[in-house]
Amino acid sequence: MTTTVIPPAVRPPAGPAHRDGNVLRWLGAYTASMIGDNVFYIALSWAAVRSGTPSQAGLVMAVSAVPRALLMLGGGVVADRFGPRRVVIGSDAVRCAAVLTVAALLFVAHPGLWLLALLAVVFGIVDAVFMPAVGALPARVTGRDQLARVQGMRGLAVRFANVVGAPLGGLGVALGGSATAFALAGLLIAVSVPLLISVRMRETPPAGGANTANTANTANTADAAPAGAEAVGPPGDPDGSPDGAPARGDASGPHARVPDVEDGAAAVPERPATAWRDLRDGLRYIRGHRVLAPLIVTIALGDLGFVGPLNVGLALLADRRGWGASGMGLVVAAFGAGAGAAALLLAWRGTLPRAGSAGAAALLGGSVAIGALAQVPGVGAAVGVALAIGLLAGLSGALCGALLQTQSDPAYLGRVTAVAGIVSLGLAPLSMPLTAAAIGWWGTGPVFAGSAVVCGLGGVVALAVRDLRRAELPR
Template sequence: MTETLDTSIPSAAGASDRPAHRDSNVLRWLGAYLSSMVGDSVYYTALSWAAVQTGTPSQAGVVMAVSALPRAVLLLGGGVIADRLGPRRVVIGSDAVRCAAVLAVAALLFLTTPGLWPLAALSLVFGAVDAVFIPAVGALPARVTAKDQLARVQGMRGLAIRLANVVGAPLGGLGVAVGGAATAFGLAGLLIAVSVPLLISVRVRELPADDKDGKVGTLHTTDATDVPEAAPAQPRRELRDGFAYIRGHRVLAPLMLAIALGDFGFVGPLNIGLTLLADRRGWGASGMGWVLAGFGVGAGIASLLLAVRGRLPRAGLVAAYAILAGSVAIGALAYVPSLLGAVGVSLLVGLLAGLSGAMCGALLQTQAEPAYLGRVTAVASLVSLGLAPLSMPFAGAAVAAWGVAPVFVVSAAVCGLGGVVVLCAPALRRAELPR
């Protein structure tokens, strides 16, 4: 190990010296994460505006969607890279590449009118980089704080995501209004760039000795400086090891199934079903916006609760009951006649979904051995970001064939099965977060 970089803190212990919201190391990580997420939101606003202004609507749709393919194809491999090189190093490299790519396109748009090809290329680059960025981001919190603070960190991360969504789109729109897409891209690049020095200053915990010395095949990684200690195993073998690890884990295996069922039951109604429901109820786009705002407020309250509370007892049971109650609220949303009632129900859905999501995320972080976290996060992310969105076309077709209410009920039942899985898996049902 090199001793020129002092980026390590002692190996993760069961309890921390100070709560995460008062830990300067965690706050630097949170600042980097928030800056990167706001930059992402500005980037997507700029990309959609530039694509619509440059090409036809169908071409713009292709540009916006083209990043999904490399993200889905490479995501599992990204988990291997995050575990092999260390999540901190991977996140720093990913943000540096994304920053350079966005600023290059911004410069190109300032100087000329190149057409759609640089936008499509940028979208492809973002998709490929996201494939390694997403697993590394998921694995990093366990290296910057102790296990007893991970629930609080999940809440802080949720608040950062909500804030980025609220701030990012208006900033992107302001950038477009002031100087066009080039200015907005430049702003996005600068925001992403802010995260790099913050991440460099973040100290990371070493892997526990049992993780480094024999539980990951031939993978030996230290996070003292994110430098591999020994020749790594073959990527395919590491990926197989990750799947075998999840499959044989008494908590992670049913937890992955519960997450998958929850995402498949939730994505369709929230994205396609809600739009069709608002249209058929006569609420219009503004009404749909209010319902989505209710969901966002509810999820934000759940994140704030965890950020302040830090830990909830009986995490497995809390997750199960929140999933079951949330599934009932999802089904009820299709039967609420008034807009005000729908906003109230959506707030409840957001609160319960935010609570169950944070509990599942915290359990994933605390139950997985740190050396496997990149691959574990990659599998969970592939389900949520790669496979669950595939349900949206089927949800739309089902609404056209059978109506809104039956689709919401079926989706709620699928979602509720996730809670049933948690209750039927004794180790997951009894799982606790560290004190």
């Protein structure tokens, strides 16, 4: 008789996340990947402009959004089925290989727009699985009480990548054209792969554990989503099986089996879980959750009211006010500084009391500031208002993201992130051409005011739903 010794799973860190080497390795990988993304888009836009007309370049830049929006729900299923770390590592490896291949081709030839369009489509497809997995990964590298702090650290990483990535991309183009910039992007993405491999996964609670009380409706046993096992396994697994493989005793893995029935009872046929059933289970889980369902509605309304005015609307406002490109740059920088300060606050504090109410109040305050931005005449006042928008909207976004992380059952987190990602990356960008057309018809004041109302409705929903209003972050 042999005895199998199972190494202990990685335990949650005793100290804060910003002092945990495991979290810092994840953050370094995420930051490198985001900087690489920024450099990639600079290289892609420059290569597209040099290879075709402005309209063709715009089509190349937009084509990646289509597969990303269409496939992201499936990407959430993939992240939950195979494990977020495995999916993120694979996604970064594919993106790195694709970008470096295009860089090599551009060094030796001029393939034209078709290659750039193909690369954009590949990025969009990979992003559809990468983004849900990225959202699900923090819950596997730290404890629930540190997820809010990690959300703040992630926000700081995004701001840092935005500030550093664009100049790096421009430097790459200046030194050797688009090929050099693509090569730089590929190398930055490649840095994330060994860092992610070195990140240890922690034991996660079984599905339906911590948050079952927050779910109004539960799925029946036959349709249950993948459940974790309580057995302690080796690093990288909550259950002792390879990362992302079905847990022992899992009721819905790819090779799931129904429980044994009593003697004499009719045998129940096997019902192996499918990707489609996993998707339906995830949507049912979100719909029945008393916090997540209204939270995603809040996020959707906030993004729909925010994206249009603060992107295309701001450029049109600066043009009509005569602020010029430098004035618009100052306003954008002020917004970024405010959002960075909000992320820093959450990373430093780790939690805020009454997170649901605080997020709703910040969203309402940010919506008022959005409406006020179109009424200020000078650049100085606009900078102050933009700073307030960044601080309030950034705080609301960080708190909503932290609640999304802490309220979601880890077994469903990829699908929850995918639904929220579709709202932010699929629906919200559609408001930009509508905002531009509306400003042409009615002017900046009414359009900014209407967007502020939509954004404010998100805060109203959060305050009106008791469970979301009373939601707290773990301490």
